[in-house]
Amino acid sequence: MVNRVSKPDAAHTDAVHAVTDGDSEKVVASAAKPSHHVLSAEERKNSSILVICGGLSHERDVSLSSGHRVAGFLEDAGWTVQLHDMDSELLDYLSNPETHPDVVWPLLHGANGEDGSIRDILEMEDVPYVGSRAKASRTAWSKPIAKNVVRKAGLHTPHSVTLPESMFRELGATKVIDLLVNSVGLPLFIKPTMGGSAMGCTLVTDAEQLPQAMVSCFAYGNVALVEKAVVGTEVSVSVLEVDGDAVALPPLEIDTPNGTYDYDARYTPGPTEFFIPARVERSILDELRAEALTAHKALGLRDISRTDFIVDKDGVPQFLESNVTPGMTDTSLLPESALAAGYHLADLYSSMVESVLSQNRHRGA
Template structure:
């Protein structure tokens, strides 16, 4: 394929997930950055007009910046490929694997990464077996504190830290409002870091880890509204630990079969051990998102970096 001198990129943003607003903001920010370096960009919502619009436009590349189910579970990416169009980022099959937190944790554990012990509970089984007895068994096995989160989902929606067994039922109800399956994992106390990985053609490279410090939970509001979180780029880690978290992110990226970009979320415990929590195939690209912060911390101009990702995806 001949790479066009001025590629046309269709950015997909919006959709109907709980993370629609974040996706729209991500789409606008990426489009602005690409236009600043001469790339022709159009932005498309995921609705009944999308398929005919892409069919008429025939862009050189489609960049899905969709967060939540349809954007990260591979389904929209499947449709893009059915139209015979190229994708920037991970394909549909690997997206489906990474989207499922229990499956992703199992795969990266097999690749040698540490991940907190966990169980998954579908809402139907939770009810059939009796909520009280199941939760008592979970606490007896995993101890406290625990983290309850949707088995599929992002932006910390439905995620709760549970320090008392009395709070576990409420956390489960909150989780089930976003997913029909809950993942309950042993909480690791330590430094929260996010490591973004980009591949502009020479293999996946980890950007500087970003340390996240917040008063209270790093929830949806804290993530996307400035002021509640303090970020340190690079993270305040000693050299050996910083190297370990970057290597862990690249290992997760490779073992899950991800392409071009990803973001891995980890906790570093008091002994300096990184623990894998989850990976994102469509990292947020808003003004408070972690991948852009890491890229700028590494000295990248965002427009140039995004254009390099575009060109690498066309090669």
């Protein structure tokens, strides 16, 4: 039996249980016991956790929602949590001995949050933080570079070309578009090389759609990734790493009415449905989890990631991208997968913070 989960509303907090595959075998039921020291209620209360969210990217609202959700679960677990925007007062807050946090959880989506820059700042301020280091973040943030890295690690990824906006101006937009259609072929998926939440992304099934698709893409970045669109099942696999042990959560299938998991489908409760685990063969489920772990390790990621795939008509997972700061809102994929695996979010997020504290991550460690 596959658990079918409709898009949750804003009040959704219930865990998703009864997660079984076609063989009725129970998937992960609960989190493994942590090897780090579990802090007492008093120790948690006396620890200062700072969640950074907001910023000025196109994904500001999503970031704020992610930040408040994570902060709320940490507070439920007894931590002392503060939230701070990405603004001119942040550095003063980090450097002030009275407000200097014990751990930062950066939940900035989009530029600055996922391109490594905020992590460079945190390392210069000597503040331990949850998540991948700056160099790995930059690698994953660039979709073409990430595709090359995972391809070398043995993963499949759709054929693509990378073209800056200037190329269309200098060579002539019509000629470049004709070349794309003749060389790469239709359908195509157009997306900015850097960015998230499917902003500026368009599925192109007709050559006449390409000019507008390029305009939409360049509204969010000056370089486009033009990728051969793969028809199949869209699946997301989240990876959590506590005490150095990385675990892939059950693959989550995304089923949208129009076949595209765009911004509205991601953050607006409606007809989009999740299936946990994805409705693919057991062997493919195992392969998806293994490949998500491979991508996590090949890209040098840490603590948390989410990798998106399309399982093509031949049952082959095709890597699309890895996210170093997955959405943590009430409609986001990683929390749904964690709930389906039997985790309690307050306990899970607490374990991640305790894991960082136990590792003494100072000066970029």
